[in-house]
Amino acid sequence: MNEKKLSRIKKRPADKFMYFLIYLCASLSVILLAGIIIYVFVRGIKSVTPEFLTTVTSVRKGTVGIAGNIVNTIMIVFITMIIATPLGVGAAIYLNEYAKPGKLVNAVEFATETLSGIPSVIFGLFGMMFFGQTLGLGYSLMTGSLTLILMVLPLITRNTQEALKTVPDSYRHGAVGLGAGKWHTIRTILLPSSISGIITGVILAVGRIVGESAALLFTAGSAKALPKTFAALFPKIFQSGGTMTLQLYLSATSEGDFDTAFGIAVVLIILVFLINLGTKKLAVKFDVKRKK
């Protein structure tokens, strides 16, 4: 009789139905991703030619290209990261190594949490008002970068904090025991041991910047001109410049040029994949290190 009961439990049809739903939902994201990639590549791969990547769209010359947008993207990533990385790492060091638990730490952590929850449109509005108008930077790569710094700061701070937390306390005690000061310990022991965590944060931030559009629309503008010489890159910092995502948006909406839009989409997807791969490689390295 017991056996009969057990076999009846096994055959619960509700269970089977739930299994079916679970498999269905899980396969949905794989199918979605595959669909997105295939569709974008099929539509866009023919647009991505060497000319597309090295020229600027011009009716006069008859060229279609996104070289200017690529340069703008690289410059925004560079300017943002060169300022945001030390700021974020510094904040994490302060929180983990210097500050004693209390109101100040809570305030910084609350602020970091809040910053990471603020939508990019709001950052865009604030950047436009504060950096663009109050500081008079107007629509420029600098305004865009300053805005994005605030946006990626939490990412870098949090990843650095996580990395610092994994450094064993014995390292710190050892360094102090040998007579090293705190700053000396941080410079020579803590930062080198948590470097892969910091780099992970940096790569994630770069990915976020590459994909960002709403925060840049009213801060960096949409110019697509390509600086002619290397020296012309520097004044460009204070001029308007649209990134690849922004050009995709404009191409797909006001300009109605879907070939360019899909071409950019292909480039962006490849970039995003490489960034994802990079973080994963680092995570593996990180894990191996920790296990030792």
Added chain:
Amino acid sequence: MNKPKKHIGESAAKYVFAICAAVAILAVCSITIYMIAKGTPAFKNVGVSELLFGTLWQPTAAEPSYGIVYIILSSVIGTGACILIGVPIALLTAVFLTEVANRKLASVVQPAIELLAAIPSVIYGLLGLMILNPAMYKLEKLIFAGSETHRFTGGSNMLSAILILAIMILPTVVNVSASSIRAVSKDLRAASLALGASKIQTIFKVTIPAAKSGIMTGVALGIGRALGEAMAINMVAGGAVNIPLPFNSVRFLTTQIVSEMGYAEGTHRQVLFTVGLVLYVFIMIINLMLQRIRKGREKNE
């Protein structure tokens, strides 16, 4: 020997790091101040009730009207609907990753979700524009065939935006829920199985309730993400302020700012800042909720 010199370096380092940490506080404070300072003048110029409860949005008419109630409702309803669609799918996917899948299957699904999170929102918008909108238009023509009151949108509608949002919140909810399900103690599951419950019963009656606060965190993050999303839904939801019905073209808080800030002037511009302020208040409420859930969790631990 050179102790004093070292001392200066040491204390200087401390202050430099403290300043770095203060940047986040400074940023949040100035964003809040700016949003309030720029977002409140419109209340005075237009009138609180006309602005917040007015249904007519005609900023460029001869007699302009700035009612944003439909914009607010679109954001609230759109977010709610995408949560209703997205969260069950995300939760079941999280269950798949943590309880059902073997390593090999999980190693296919997990990266797929990570990549979905990494795809820029403009690409979602582009695909929505090319695939979802035409499909919606067909559906629209079928449903409203012969209707004289319906204004045809060409497929740019609320429903498209909801579907795009549901996809975009998936990764956030899946990842947070999965990690909280993973954190549920093995003993609980073992006890439930030993009492004769099936695996599915254990998952839904024991494991998920035990992971509830983590899942709530995921849902709150998803709400925040959906409320704040701008570019993707701007491309698929159409360009007119309307009652948020599935087949109407609608404007959300975010898309209203993105599509009109470029040319708005005077009171129109002020009202757009008010729209930003409303969004900011919503996001702050979500943030406070998140902090509360987190604190509750810490206490439980």
